[in-house]
Amino acid sequence: MRLAVDHVTTYRYAQPVRGVVQSHRLTPSLCDGQRVEAWAVAVSEGVRGGAFRDGAGDWIEAWTVRGPVSEIVVTVRGVVETVDMAGVLRGQRECVPPLAWLRETPATRADAEMVALAQSVSAPDVLGLAHGLAATVAEAIAYAPGATEAQTTAAEAVALGQGVCQDHAHALIALARTRGLPARYVSGYLLAAEAGAAQEAAHAWAELWVEGLGWVGFDAANRCCPDARYIRLGCGFDARDAAPIRGIARGAAGETMTVSVSVQPAASQQQQQQ
Template sequence: MKLQITHETTYNYDAPILGLIQSLRLTPSDYEGQRVGGWKIAVTGGHRGGTFRDGAGDLIEAWTVRGPISEVTVAIRGLVETRDTAGVLRGHRETVHPLVYLRDTVATAPDAALRDLAGSVQGEDGLDLAHRLSAAVSDAIRYNPGVTETWTTAAEALALGEGVCQDHAHALIACARARGLPARYVSGYLHSSIDGTPHDAAHAWAEIHTGPLGWVGFDAANRCCPDDRYVRLGSGFDAGDAAPISGVTLGQGNESLDVRVAVEEMDQ
C-alpha cells in the first residue's frame, strides 16, 4: 500500500516566547515492512541542527527556533510504501538489546491488578502468550476517547476500564514485562480501522519480543497486529520516551496545541 502522510503540529503562545529547542523523532525507518520516499520536515523559522540514529534505530533531528515568536508549526509530508508482515519487525537496524525493554517506567509500572491480568492467561510459547495478553488487555480496557489524559498510567487506565491507544499500549507493555517478555511503545500512523473507517490521527501500539521471531507488533486498541495500514515512526519505553516531538520552550507564554493528521492511500 502506498500511503501519503501529512502531519502538522502547531504551537500557539498567548505571549511571545524567546525561542524553543526541539528533538524530532518524525522520520520513519526503512525495513521489510515499509519503504520511505520523499519525506520532508519543515519547522516555521526553524534551523536544523544535529541528526543521528539512536540505538533503537530511530532517526533523531534537533531543531531550534529563535524568537520572539507566537506560533510555530512542525509540518511533515511524505510517502511510505507498506507491506503486511503480520506484525513481525524484520530488517530493522538497531543495536539495543531486547532485554533492556524489561525496565518499567512510571507509565508502565504494573500494580496488583495489572499483574493479576498478566497472570490470567497462559501461552504455549512467547508468541502465543503475547497474543493472549493483547486480547486480555483489549477485553479489560474499552476504547473510549477523552476519558484519559496524556499522563494517565497503565494502572489507572485498567482501573478505569476505558482509554485510548496509548492506554492499551501502556497496559500491554506492563503485562508483557510482568511475564518476562521485553516490550516497548511504538508511535506511528494508521490509515484506517479494519472496517475501513479513516483514522485521521497519530496512533500507537506495542511491540513484544517473543523469542526467536523477534519483535512483533500488537495493537490492542484494534485487536490486531499491525499490517500494511500502519506506518511505524519510532519506539521507546513508553509514550513519553517515544514521543515524536519533545523539547524545551524559552519564555513564559502559555502553550496551546493543534494537531492535524491525514493518511491517504495513493494510486499504485
C-alpha cells in the same frame, strides 16, 4: 500499499517566547515492512540541527527556532510504501539488547490488578502468551476517545476500563514486562478505515520480544498486529519516551497545541502521470 501522510502540529504561546528547541522522531523507520518514497519535515522559521540514529534504530533530528516567536508550525508530508509483515519487525538496525526493554516507567508500572491480569493468561509458547496478553488488554480497556489524558498511567486506564491507543499500548507493555517479556511503545500512523473503528491516524501500539521471531507488534486497540495500514516512526519505553516531537520553550508562557493528521491511500504513479 502506498500511504500518503499529512501531519501538521501547531504550537501557540500566550506571550512570545525567546526560542524553542525540539527533538523529532518524525522519519519512518528503515525496515523491511516499509519504504519511503518521499518525506519532508519542516518547522516554521526553524533551523535544522544535528541528527543521528539512536540505539533502537530510530532517526532523531534536532530543530531550533529563534525568538521572539508566538507560533510554531511543524509540517510532515510524505509517501510510504508498506508491506504486511504480520506484525514482525525485520531489517531494523538496532544495537540495544532486548532485555533493556524490561525497564518499567511510571506510565507502565503494573499494580496488583495488572499483575493478576498478566498471570491469568496461559499459553503453550511465548508467541501465544503475547497474543493472549494483547487480547486481555483489549478486553480490559474499552476504546473511548477523551476518557483519559496524556498523563494517564496504564494502571489508571485499566482501573477505569476505558482509554485510547496510548493506554492500550502502556497496559500491554506493563503486562508483558510482568511476565518477563521485553516490551516497548511504538509511535506511528495508521490508515483510517471504516467509521467507528477503534483507531486514530496518529497511532500507537506495542512491540513484544518473542525469541526466534524478534520484535512483534500488537495493536490491542484494534485487536490486530500491525499490517500494511501502519507506518512505524519510532519506539521508546513509553509514550513520552517515544513521542514524535519533544521540545522546550525558553521563556514563561502558556502553550497550546493543535494536531491535524491525515493518512490516505496515495495515488499510483501512473495516475499521477496522467
